[in-house]
Amino acid sequence: MPNNGLYVRDLSVYYGKKQAVKEINLDFAAKEVTALIGPSGCGKSTFLRSLNRMNDLIGDARITGEIWIEDKNINDPSVDVVLLRQKIGMVWQRPNPFHKSIYENIAFGPRYHGIKNKKQLNEIVETSLRKAALWEETKDRLHQSALSLSGGQQQRLCIARSLAVKPKIILMDEPASALDPVSTAKIEELISELKQDYCIIIVTHNMHQAARISDKTAFFFMGELVEFDDTQKMFTNPSKKQTDDYISGRFG
Amino acid sequence: MSAKLANRIATVVIIAVAIFIVAILAGLLGYILVRGLGHVSWDFLTSVPQSIREGGGIGPQLFNSVFLLVLTLLITVPLGVGAGIYMSEYAKANRFTDFIRLVVEVLSSFPSIVVGLFGLLVLVHYFGLGYSLFAGALALTVFNLPLMVRITEQAIRAVPKEQKEASLALGLSRWKTITSIMLPIAMPNILTGTILASGRVFGEAAALLFTAGMSSPRLDFTNWNPFSSNSPLNPFRPAETLAVHIWKINSEGLAPDAAEIAAGASAVLVIVVLLFNFTARFIGGYIHRKFTASK
Amino acid sequence: MKERVTLDHPKEKISKQHLTEEWVGKIYTWLCIIVLIVTIFSMVYFVASRGLTTFFRGVNVWEFISGLRWQPDAKPPIFGALPFIFGSFSTSIMAALIAAPLGFCAAIFMTEIMPKYGRRYLQPVIELLAGIPSVVYGFVGLSIIVPFLRDTFPGQGLGLAAGAIVLSIMILPTITTIATDALSALPGGLKEGSYALGATRWQTIYRIVLPTTFPALMTGVVLGISRAFGEALAVQMVIGNAPFLPRSLFDSTSTLTSVITLSMGNTVMNSPHNNALWSLALILMLMTFVFVFIVRWLERRTKI
Numbered sequence: 001m002p003n004n005g006l007y008v009r010d011l012s013v014y015y016g017k018k019q020a021v022k023e024i025n026l027d028f029a030a031k032e033v034t035a036l037i038g039p040s041g042c043g044k045s046t047f048l049r050s051l052n053r054m055n056d057l058i059g060d061a062r063i064t065g066e067i068w069i070e071d072k073n074i075n076d077p078s079v080d081v082v083l084l085r086q087k088i089g090m091v092w093q094r095p096n097p098f099h100k101s102i103y104e105n106i107a108f109g110p111r112y113h114g115i116k117n118k119k120q121l122n123e124i125v126e127t128s129l130r131k132a133a134l135w136e137e138t139k140d141r142l143h144q145s146a147l148s149l150s151g152g153q154q155q156r157l158c159i160a161r162s163l164a165v166k167p168k169i170i171l172m173d174e175p176a177s178a179l180d181p182v183s184t185a186k187i188e189e190l191i192s193e194l195k196q197d198y199c200i201i202i203v204t205h206n207m208h209q210a211a212r213i214s215d216k217t218a219f220f221f222m223g224e225l226v227e228f229d230d231t232q233k234m235f236t237n238p239s240k241k242q243t244d245d246y247i248s249g250r251f252g
Numbered sequence: 253m254s255a256k257l258a259n260r261i262a263t264v265v266i267i268a269v270a271i272f273i274v275a276i277l278a279g280l281l282g283y284i285l286v287r288g289l290g291h292v293s294w295d296f297l298t299s300v301p302q303s304i305r306e307g308g309g310i311g312p313q314l315f316n317s318v319f320l321l322v323l324t325l326l327i328t329v330p331l332g333v334g335a336g337i338y339m340s341e342y343a344k345a346n347r348f349t350d351f352i353r354l355v356v357e358v359l360s361s362f363p364s365i366v367v368g369l370f371g372l373l374v375l376v377h378y379f380g381l382g383y384s385l386f387a388g389a390l391a392l393t394v395f396n397l398p399l400m401v402r403i404t405e406q407a408i409r410a411v412p413k414e415q416k417e418a419s420l421a422l423g424l425s426r427w428k429t430i431t432s433i434m435l436p437i438a439m440p441n442i443l444t445g446t447i448l449a450s451g452r453v454f455g456e457a458a459a460l461l462f463t464a465g466m467s468s469p470r471l472d473f474t475n476w477n478p479f480s481s482n483s484p485l486n487p488f489r490p491a492e493t494l495a496v497h498i499w500k501i502n503s504e505g506l507a508p509d510a511a512e513i514a515a516g517a518s519a520v521l522v523i524v525v526l527l528f529n530f531t532a533r534f535i536g537g538y539i540h541r542k543f544t545a546s547k
Numbered sequence: 548m549k550e551r552v553t554l555d556h557p558k559e560k561i562s563k564q565h566l567t568e569e570w571v572g573k574i575y576t577w578l579c580i581i582v583l584i585v586t587i588f589s590m591v592y593f594v595a596s597r598g599l600t601t602f603f604r605g606v607n608v609w610e611f612i613s614g615l616r617w618q619p620d621a622k623p624p625i626f627g628a629l630p631f632i633f634g635s636f637s638t639s640i641m642a643a644l645i646a647a648p649l650g651f652c653a654a655i656f657m658t659e660i661m662p663k664y665g666r667r668y669l670q671p672v673i674e675l676l677a678g679i680p681s682v683v684y685g686f687v688g689l690s691i692i693v694p695f696l697r698d699t700f701p702g703q704g705l706g707l708a709a710g711a712i713v714l715s716i717m718i719l720p721t722i723t724t725i726a727t728d729a730l731s732a733l734p735g736g737l738k739e740g741s742y743a744l745g746a747t748r749w750q751t752i753y754r755i756v757l758p759t760t761f762p763a764l765m766t767g768v769v770l771g772i773s774r775a776f777g778e779a780l781a782v783q784m785v786i787g788n789a790p791f792l793p794r795s796l797f798d799s800t801s802t803l804t805s806v807i808t809l810s811m812g813n814t815v816m817n818s819p820h821n822n823a824l825w826s827l828a829l830i831l832m833l834m835t836f837v838f839v840f841i842v843r844w845l846e847r848r849t850k851i
Contacts, residue, residue: 054417059345082565086423096414099437108432109422114564158418165422259747266660269652270669276716277672280679280687287690334579342576352580354839355587361770361835362590363777365804369811369828370590373597377816394586401583425565427572448678455680458779458804462811498682499780502689511690518683525678533671 005029006051006169006199011065013046013055020046022223023065028216030168033191033200035210035231038220039246044203047220048171051201052088053081069169086113089162089170089198094178095154097146097161102138105146105157109165124164132160133190152183159190170194172202176209188213207247211235219243281522288519291512297520300470301497306509310517312468315484316385316491317524320464321454323389323487328396329446333435335397336404341430360398364459367394371463383490388464395459396449403445407438440539444532451528455521457495465490466500494521591832598829601626601822611826617790617806619820626823630792632830634802637707638782639775642714643722647768649715650722655752658730677720685784688713693785702797705787710802713781718771725767729760729849762848769845773838777831779804803827 006028013021021043028034036044046055053074055061066073074084086109098105106125115121125142129135134156138149146157155175162170172191176184191200191213204210210217211231218228219242227234227243238244299309343349371391381387411434419429435442468491471484478485492500498517501510602608606626614627653673657665692712697704733756741751757764787799788809807824814821 052421054421057417057420080566082423082425084423085421088421090417090421092414092418094414096412096418098415098418098433109424112422112424112428161418162422255747255750259749262749262752263660266652266656269649270656270661270665273649273653273676273719274668274672277676280716281675283687283691284683331579331582334576335583337572338576338580342573352583355583357843358835358839359583359587361773361777361839363779363804363831363835365777365779365807366594366828366831366835367590369807369825370593372811373593374589394590397583397586425568425572427568428565430572451678455678455682457680457682458808461808466812495680495682498686499784502682502686502784514686515690518686521680522683525680526675529675529678 006201007066007068008051009066009068011047011050011067012063013043013050014062014064015058016060020223021050024225026218026225026228028169028199028201030199031195031197032215033195033202033213034216034218035214036201036203036218036220037205037207037210037246038226040205042220043223044218044220045173048173048201048203051169051171052085052090054090056081086165087168089159089165089167091155091158091162091170091172091175093174095151095158097149097154097157100146101143102146102149102157103142105161106164109161113165128160128164129157131163131194132156133186133193134160150183152179152186155179155183155187156190159187159194163194167198169199169201172200174203174205177205184209207235207249219246221246281526284515284518284522288515288517288522291516292519296516301513302507306507308507308509308513310494310497310513310520312471312484313492313494313497313517314520315471316464316468317454317493317495319484320385320388320392320460320491320493321450323385324392324396324453325446325450327389327393328400328449331393332397332400333404333442335401337408337430339401339405340408341426341434356398356401359394360402362394364395364456365461367391368459368462370394371459376463381488383463383465383467384488385464385491386487388460388491388493389487391459391463392453392456395456396453399449399452400446403449404438404442407441407445408434410441411437440535444536444539447528447532447535451525451532454528455495455525457493457499460493460496461499464493464496466492466496468492594825594828594832597822597825598832599826600817601819601826604819604822606823606826611823615792619810619814619823624819624823626819626826628803628823628827628830630790631801631803631806631827633792634707634710634786634800635776635804635834638710638714638786638802639772641707641711642718642775643768643772645711645715646719646722646771647764650719650767650771651726651757651764653719653723654726654730655756657727659748659752659756673720673723676716677724681717681778681781682784684713684717685781688781688785696797700797702795703787703799704797705785706795706797706799707786707793708796709785709787710782713785714775714778717778717781718775721771721774722767725770726760726764729763729767730756732763733760762845766842766845766849769838769841773835773842776834776838777804779808783808803831807831 008024008026011021011024012019024047036048038044049055050063051067055063063075065075067075072079098108100108103125106128107121110121110124115124126135129138134153137153146154149157176187179187188209191202194200202214214231216228217231217234219226219234221242227238227240234243235247238247296309297314298311300311302308339352343352368391371387375381375387375390376383415433415437416429419433469482469489472482473484475483476485477483478487480486481489494517498514498521501514507513601611611626611628612632613629614625615629616625616627617630618625653669657669688709693704693709696709737755737759738751741755746754782802783805786802786805788801788805789799790801793800807827811824814824
């Protein structure tokens with residue numbers, strides 16, 4: 001039985017009759033960044049969304065296979081999805097802060113999970129914003145609407161929001177694809193820092209980004225995992241021709 | 253050439269029809285307001301109606317209409333919002349859901365007079381509520397509920413998926429996600445829809461003839477104890493509303509100034525409905541500006 | 548072994564809180580749905596059981612539907628509902644015949660001819676027309692349309708024509724709104740193809756746009772007829788309320804709804820007259836089902 005990190009065994013996802021993800025086996029280590037790359041529609045986002053069972057929300061999605069975290073298979077019917085999701089943060093392609101104040105965006109999760117003490121909440125807000133490198137920019141305007149922030153700031157706020165509930169794993173679905181280059185650089189920097197504490201799995205379209213920030217890279221194509229290896233090896237000396245073709249920009 | 257001529261004629265006809273429709277509304281509103289507003293005064297709005305003499309007002313009817321609307325909303329909104337949430341968030345794509353959709357559709361196409369008869373039989377007689385505000389409010393609920401369900405369902409469906417997922421990913425329960433993230437975002441749309449629906453409820457008469465009744469007891473507007481029989485707030489007293497009053501004086505009014513009273517009351521009714529419409533439009537426009545500005 | 552991802556949850560009390568919440572949500576929304584279902588079933592049951600009483604007590608169904616005389620006070624009372632059935636169908640179909648061309652023109656104006664003006668002026672006008680209460684339509688019909696008809700045509704003014712005109716204005720918004728939605732949902736390429744072949748706008752509209760959207764346009768018309776069929780007070784105020792088949796458009800007559808409105812309050816529960824009125828309500832209800840069925844059938848054809 002695996003006991004370290006996140007282990008995916010024979011994971012398949014079906015939308016109706018179509019099999020979007022085909023029998024994936026993958027191991028993710030703690031304190032590492034793993035990048036999932038591949039052309040659009042290759043199943044990498046669907047795969048990511050099954051790691052915190054977000055696909056449960058889609059009516060005709062059917063998932064088979066196992067995802068082990070510690071000694072629990074999270075696809076087991078007995079697993080409490082709500083509790084599971086508290087341990088797995090998620091960041092989306094487009095920044096999606098709640099229509100609330102900056103402070104409330106972050107305090108919302110922890111307060112729901114039972115922290116009512118005002119001082120404790122203030123602390124969580126501050127540490128989360130600091131970790132997301134947003135504290136200096138927002139400390140004087142915590143009670144303004146989160147929608148008043150720029151796109152890049154909103155995305156970092158969303159990262160801070162997920163950090164506030166103390167997750168172990170953070171899933172990121174193309175977190176920088178809707179941002180300008182400066183904001184993108186900040187997010188990448190942030191990811192490199194966060195990896196000291198978290199297991200980060202990031203879907204990205206941007207080959208250079210994957211090369212810059214990840215330790216491991218997985219290449220998906222047509223719902224299948226083609227290759228999975230150290231990022232450095234993948235980008236310099238991939239063992240499959242398909243990977244080489246994709247990375248060197250011959251398709252996708 | 254003839255194709256071009258036909259095109260020109262058709263265009264002219266269509267524009268003429270559009271102008272004609274605008275003229276109908278302008279004529280309608282103009283007629284009601286010009287004819288009615290002359291009769292509307294503070295005294296008219298507050299005094300009691302006279303059955304045979306002239307100079308009667310519409311005070312109790314106006315109060316009844318407002319009170320009945322409030323009662324109806326108190327019952328309809330929680331039910332309609334709940335059912336709307338079910339339809340948008342909990343309903344699975346299966347036969348049962350199709351069946352509920354059919355129920356909502358049938359309920360919304362029921363003639364309001366039939367709803368009124370149902371109220372007469374079940375609420376007034378069977379449950380012994382008599383002709384009362386409460387029976388009227390329940391009948392109006394039947395009449396208004398399908399609309400409320402649709403409004404809520406659409407408003408909740410319009411909430412961006414990412415908002416819902418963000419909340420669930422933080423480990424919030426579905427119900428908490430609905431109530432504290434999705435409902436607040438959907439609220440302006442629900443509010444706009446509710447206000448428009450209120451206009452419909454305010455003007456409805458057929459469902460009320462045999463439920464809230466066609467008479468109003470002598471009300472003591474200093475007695476605000478809801479359990480006292482002549483208190484305006486007593487929900488178990490009969491209550492003729494403004495719309496019912498207009499119908500009644502048109503068909504059996506004996507007062508010499510019945511036509512003027514009908515005109516005045518119609519003007520008041522139309523103004524209230526216009527107010528509801530403009531409020532809804534204003535809120536709708538405000539939301540539109542807010543959302544387009546933030547993007 | 549330090550770098551382990553774990554799922555431990557120190558606070559066990561949280562787990563109960565959210566489970567309770569989920570139950571609260573499920574039970575609450577379920578209750579609302581149950582209220583809806585109970586309402587519709589009890590309505591159908593009560594209206595049907597009261598409406599059928601007439602026929603269980605010796606009145607022949609066919610005679611009821613086809614009888615021309617409605618004399619509840621005769622001894623024995625005679626219940627022939629054909630005049631009312633005819634009144635309801637003729638007023639609502641005539642109303643649709645008047646309103647449909649107007650509504651289609653308005654929809655074409657808003658989508659094809661002048662969308663900008665259409666959205667800014669015509670749309671709000673249509674919405675306001677939909678918002679005006681039916682008693683106000685009845686009042687205006689009584690004070691403008693009826694006198695006009697009385698002065699222009701033979702008869703008292705009250706009658707079939709007055710009813711149809713009032714109803715046509717009332718159902719105009721329904722027909723227009725649905726037609727507008729249908730026309731604006733049309734894919735742009737369809738029209739461009741026609742224009743590219745050198746067709747004029749009108750040719751494009753009546754050769755391409757109207758035929759393609761026909762089922763949707765008919766949906767609006769049927770919904771309009773359904774609304775007119777069930778409308779009670781406005782019609783009752785202008786139709787004259789004579790319990791006979793009309794001899795002309797300007798002759799006083801009655802509809803199903805107008806008889807119920809006028810007589811229900813003056814009858815005693817369970818009397819033959821009262822039961823006969825419930826039977827009229829039953830006809831109204833059955834027609835509602837028919838209209839819903841037709842609308843659904845048309846909607847299915849729209850999607851194809």
